[in-house]
Amino acid sequence: MSETAYILKLSSQSQVTLPKELRERLKLHPGARLTVIVDEENALRLSNKLPIKNHFGSLPGVWTKENEDAAEYARSLRDSMQPKLNK
8 A cells, every 4th residue: 555645734723634535534423433553753653453452362362361261351341341332
């Protein structure tokens, strides 16, 4: 995928609005969470993947009780941290 630059403006309330094209490219919707990575040169990288996904399954048995399904535990933990959306 080619690189595309977007210019964002910081509002008086320290918020930025992501352009529609960028939201569509990252498949973002209202309430979605973004991971922002800052490198040594203070360059920002946005991702629509939460950092835990990079390490999921790397330490089996550490986060779950014996005979507990790790995927179910992760789902319940994720659901408890995300606000409930009105349907």
